[in-house]
Amino acid sequence: MHVTLRLRAGLPSLRRPLPHRVLRRALARGCxxxxxxxxxxxxxxxxxxxxxxxxxxDRIARWTGGLCVRMARGLNRVWRRRGSxxxxxxxDVVLRxxxxxxxxxxxxxxxxxxxxxxFAHVDPLSSGRWFRGWLExxxxxxxxxVAGPDPPVARAHTWLLTHGWLRHGRLxxxxxxxxx
Numbered sequence: 001m002h003v004t005l006r007l008r009a010g011l012p013s014l015r016r017p018l019p020h021r022v023l024r025r026a027l028a029r030g031c032x033x034x035x036x037x038x039x040x041x042x043x044x045x046x047x048x049x050x051x052x053x054x055x056x057x058d059r060i061a062r063w064t065g066g067l068c069v070r071m072a073r074g075l076n077r078v079w080r081r082r083g084s085x086x087x088x089x090x091x092d093v094v095l096r097x098x099x100x101x102x103x104x105x106x107x108x109x110x111x112x113x114x115x116x117x118x119f120a121h122v123d124p125l126s127s128g129r130w131f132r133g134w135l136e137x138x139x140x141x142x143x144x145x146v147a148g149p150d151p152p153v154a155r156a157h158t159w160l161l162t163h164g165w166l167r168h169g170r171l172x173x174x175x176x177x178x179x180x
Contacts, residue, residue, distance in 0.1 A: 004048070005047060032180065
C-alpha cells in the first residue's frame with residue numbers, strides 16, 4: 001500500500017535536519033510491528049510517502065495512525081508547539097499488480113525530483129540507500145551510511161514487493177517519478 005501523510009498548512013518544512021531526524025527515529029521504532037511493516041519512505045517539505053505492508057487494511061490503518069502520533073509528538077517537540085501536525089486523514093492506494101508496485105516505488109523513492117530537489121544518486125531523505133532494487137550499484141558514500149544502526153525500514157515480505165515488481169525492471173537513479 002502507498003500511504004501519503006500531509007502536514008497541516010503553515011508548518012515548517014520536513015526537509016530539514018531536525019525534523020528528518022525525528023521522522024527517521026519514529027520510522028525506525030515503528031517500521032515493524034506484528035502484521036505491519038514500513039518498507040520504503042521519502043520525506044518531502046509538507047508530506048511523507050510510505051510503502052507499507054500489512055496483514056489487513058484495518059491493521060495498516062491502526063499502525064499508520066500510531067506512527068502518525070509518534071511522528072507528530074516528535075515534530076511538536078522540535079518545533080516547540082502543540083496541536084495536530086498531520087491533516088485529518090492520510091491518503092492510501094492499494095497496490096495490486098507488479099507494475100503498480102514498481103511505479104509506486106519509483107514515485108516514492110524519486111519523489112523529491114518531482115519537487116525540484118537535486119541529488120546525485122539517492123535522495124538522502126528517503127529509504128533509497130537501503131533499497132535493494134537499484135539498477136546501478138549504490139555509491140560508496142551512500143553504502144557506508146547503510147551500515148549504521150536502526151535502518152528506518154523493514155524488509156518486505158510480500159511477493160509483490162520482494163520479486164513481483166522486478167518483472168518490469170530495476171529502478172535507475174535517474175528515473176523520474178510519473179507525473180514529473
